[in-house]
Amino acid sequence: MNEKLLKIFKEKISKEPVLGMFMKSSDPAFIEAAGYSGLDYLILDMEHGPVNIQKMQNNIRAAQVSNTLPIIRVGSLDEHTIGQVLDIGAAGIQIPHVNNANSIKKIIEFSRFYPSGHRGICRFVRAAEYSSKNQSTYFKDSSENLIIVQLEGVEALNNLEEILDVSGIDIYFIGPYDLSQSLGVPGEISNPKVLDTIKYIVDKANNKGAVVGTFIDSLDSLHFWKNLGIKYLAYSVDVGIFVDSCKRLVNEFNKIK
Numbered sequence: 151m152n153e154k155l156l157k158i159f160k161e162k163i164s165k166e167p168v169l170g171m172f173m174k175s176s177d178p179a180f181i182e183a184a185g186y187s188g189l190d191y192l193i194l195d196m197e198h199g200p201v202n203i204q205k206m207q208n209n210i211r212a213a214q215v216s217n218t219l220p221i222i223r224v225g226s227l228d229e230h231t232i233g234q235v236l237d238i239g240a241a242g243i244q245i246p247h248v249n250n251a252n253s254i255k256k257i258i259e260f261s262r263f264y265p266s267g268h269r270g271i272c273r274f275v276r277a278a279e280y281s282s283k284n285q286s287t288y289f290k291d292s293s294e295n296l297i298i299v300q301l302e303g304v305e306a307l308n309n310l311e312e313i314l315d316v317s318g319i320d321i322y323f324i325g326p327y328d329l330s331q332s333l334g335v336p337g338e339i340s341n342p343k344v345l346d347t348i349k350y351i352v353d354k355a356n357n358k359g360a361v362v363g364t365f366i367d368s369l370d371s372l373h374f375w376k377n378l379g380i381k382y383l384a385y386s387v388d389v390g391i392f393v394d395s396c397k398r399l400v401n402e403f404n405k406i407k
Contacts, residue, residue, distance in 0.1 A: 151279075152241035155219045156294050159190060159241075163361060167376050170221075172365070172387040174199035178212035180388060185216025192218050193384055196235070197225045197246050203234050207276060210239045221296060227253055229260040236261065237275035242296025244323060249305040251312040258318045261297055263289050266318065296320045298363065298382070301351060302328035310351065314358045321382045322355050323363040324348050340371075352379055 162168055170191035173181055176199075184192055194201065194209050201209060206222065213220035221242040222235040232243055245257055259267040269292075273281045278288045297318065302325030306313065314322070326339040326348065335341045348364065355362045356379055363382025366372045372385060 151214055151239055151277075152219070153291055153294070155214070155217065156241055156296070159219045159296075160294075162190065163381055167381045167383055170219075170382070170384050171391070172223075172384055173209070174201075175388050176201045176205050176209075178208040181209045181212035182216045184388060185213050185218035189218055191221055191242075193244060194220060194222045194240075195387075196231075197223050203238060206235070207238045210276075214239075221298065227256060227260075229256075232257070232260045233270050236269065236292070236295060237272065237277050239276045240295070242298060242320070244298040244300065246300045246325065247302060247328070248299040248313070249301075249303060250309045251316050254299060254313055254316040254319060257297060257299065258316075261295065262318075263292055266293065298323050300325045300328075302326075303332040307347065307351070310354055314355060314360055319360070321361045321363050322351070323382065323384075324351055324365075326365055348375075349378065 168190035172193045210220045222240040223244040224231045298321040300323045330344045367386045
């Protein structure tokens with residue numbers, strides 16, 4: 151299901167930036183429609199979104215139908231949840247508030263089968279095509295799933311070197327809003343404190359050959375961070391984009407005399 155999408159995604163991000171979006175919608179049609187736009191991936195949100203595991207299965211299907219990579223952001227570093235979202239077919243997991251190397255090691259243990267980890271095995275799940283997929287193939291394909299960790303606080307900054315030294319992470323995602331709060335300027339993601347800190351993380355990660363991502367909610371910042379070397383760009387949130395489009399429509403309507 152995800153093998154072709156993962157191959158396309160990994161080949162592209164190795165050469166150039168990729169563009170995605172956070173999705174809080176519980177409606178698979180909205181997920182599918184976003185996929186048809188040509189986005190490279192969609193982050194299906196379980197940290198700040200209202201979608202449960204049962205509904206998330208259909209959101210994953212909707213992303214796959216429209217040839218877009220389905221990544222799930224879980225609510226926390228929880229072994230059971232990580233196993234569940236991988237079982238239902240997520241092509242990658244994104245974990246918020248990762249602050250140290252020990253957390254990185256736990257994420258890998260929870261996300262990978264032996265020998266890299268000890269993720270619980272069940273071949274009667276969607277990711278294994280409900281037992282119809284060859285077991286060896288299932289284990290091999292599962293090792294290709296993306297692991298993305300979010301760095302969004304002072305503690306992560308203090309431990310940045312040791313975090314980057316742990317192998318097995320595909321993308322390091324900088325959460326600018328939580329980072330701004332941690333730096334004492336909540337919500338001010340364009341504050342020089344925040345911008346300088348993000349640049350510092352990008353430089354450190356790039357020196358290690360690591361891929362960096364971040365959240366963007368304006369076209370100006372999209373250009374800025376793309377040119378600075380961030381390759382996993384998550385542009386805004388589905389519901390926010392919808393609200394902005396509705397506002398533009400209302401404003402245009404009000405101009406008509």
